[in-house]
Amino acid sequence: MKVPAPIVWQQGRLRLLDQRRLPTSVEYLDIDSIDDAVTAIATLAVRGAPAIGIAAGYALAASAARSPQADRTAWLAGLDAAAARLAGARPTAVNLAWAVNRLRRLAHAGAGADALVGEAEAMHAESEAVCLGIGRHGEALIEPGATVLTHCNAGALAVAGIGTATAPMYLRHRAGVPFRVLADETRPLLQGARLTAWELAEAGIDVTLICDNMAAVMMAAGEVDLVLVGTDRVTRNGDVVNKIGTLNLAVLCRHFGVPFYVACPSSTYDPDTPTGADVTIEERHADEVLGTQAARVAVRNPAFDVTPAALVTGIVSEHGIARAPLADTLAGIMTPAGPPG
Numbered sequence: 182m183k184v185p186a187p188i189v190w191q192q193g194r195l196r197l198l199d200q201r202r203l204p205t206s207v208e209y210l211d212i213d214s215i216d217d218a219v220t221a222i223a224t225l226a227v228r229g230a231p232a233i234g235i236a237a238g239y240a241l242a243a244s245a246a247r248s249p250q251a252d253r254t255a256w257l258a259g260l261d262a263a264a265a266r267l268a269g270a271r272p273t274a275v276n277l278a279w280a281v282n283r284l285r286r287l288a289h290a291g292a293g294a295d296a297l298v299g300e301a302e303a304m305h306a307e308s309e310a311v312c313l314g315i316g317r318h319g320e321a322l323i324e325p326g327a328t329v330l331t332h333c334n335a336g337a338l339a340v341a342g343i344g345t346a347t348a349p350m351y352l353r354h355r356a357g358v359p360f361r362v363l364a365d366e367t368r369p370l371l372q373g374a375r376l377t378a379w380e381l382a383e384a385g386i387d388v389t390l391i392c393d394n395m396a397a398v399m400m401a402a403g404e405v406d407l408v409l410v411g412t413d414r415v416t417r418n419g420d421v422v423n424k425i426g427t428l429n430l431a432v433l434c435r436h437f438g439v440p441f442y443v444a445c446p447s448s449t450y451d452p453d454t455p456t457g458a459d460v461t462i463e464e465r466h467a468d469e470v471l472g473t474q475a476a477r478v479a480v481r482n483p484a485f486d487v488t489p490a491a492l493v494t495g496i497v498s499e500h501g502i503a504r505a506p507l508a509d510t511l512a513g514i515m516t517p518a519g520p521p522g
């Protein structure tokens with residue numbers, strides 16, 4: 182990958198690429214405490230569902246390693262408290278809870294801090310393989326000459342390796358297949374303009390930046406063959422929770438007959454939550470919308486929306502593609518008997 186790694190684990194120390202400063206400045210933050218990690222996650226220095234899970238996993242393991250382990254009951258209580266703080270740093274992506282609970286389960290089963298560090302490293306390494314699996318299953322969706330529209334950043338900067346929604350793009354590009362990407366700028370924090378457009382361009386992929394409100398015109402003109410986005414959580418019935426604006430795209434896709442696909446690692450599938458209506462949608466600060474030029478009026482700033490399963494053509498995981506009816510097909514794809522196929 183040409184862009185810098187979002188998460189670096191160096192001799193027991195966590196360093197996070199400060200994505201708020203991209204692409205103008207490449208700077209890393211040293212994360213030396215749970216406070217540091219919670220702040221980095223809540224302020225989007227690290228962002229993207231898988232990346233915040235991996236970062237939280239490392240932060241929790243490092244904190245467990247720093248804490249005295251002689252009194253195991255106290256150590257476990259400290260670990261649980263730290264895990265709860267990390268899981269609460271952002272409410273919507275299921276990966277945060279998924280990652281810290283994976284470490285908590287291990288600790289409560291008797292593992293020490295070294296094993297937790299090993300587990301965090303394993304999660305990080307797994308995520309690269311998972312992205313590759315998504316890429317392999319999803320690449321045939323991008324036909325030669327196609328235009329793919331994506332939203333927010335579900336790329337290398339949001340996870341590790343080749344990203345989730347971007348994985349099919351990177352594999353197609355490596356194979357020399359010609360295609361074009363339209364990147365939504367993704368108001369209000371511009372993850373599409375600052376991150377996706379940057380990382381795809383750095384990789385040499387043909388990418389064109391559009392404002393979010395241009396997607397309908399592009400589709401009406403027949404310029405979009407496929408929409409492919411990431412997700413923060415897919416619920417048991419197949420509802421897709423993702424960056425605000427994703428629902429707009431899914432509605433447009435239905436109207437214009439464009440396939441709407443979602444890249445979802447199995448760590449982002451939440452079979453314990455029945456529907457998207459049961460997910461807490463993060464509401465962020467008004468200043469993100471107001472900036473410096475808007476009138477100082479009341480603001481709504483939900484960071485995510487819910488796309489009903491009925492609008493989703495398919496969900497691409499590292500194990501394969503689930504298609505309608507998702508409520509019936511998803512569980513089999515997300516929790517298969519064997520390793521990624």
Ligand code: MRU
Pocket residue numbers: 225228229230231274332333334335336339340344345346372410411412413423424484
């Ligand atoms: O608020 P963000 O930047 O963390 O939102 C990220 C997204 O919505 C991504 O599409 C999602 O997390 C998938 S990342 C592989």
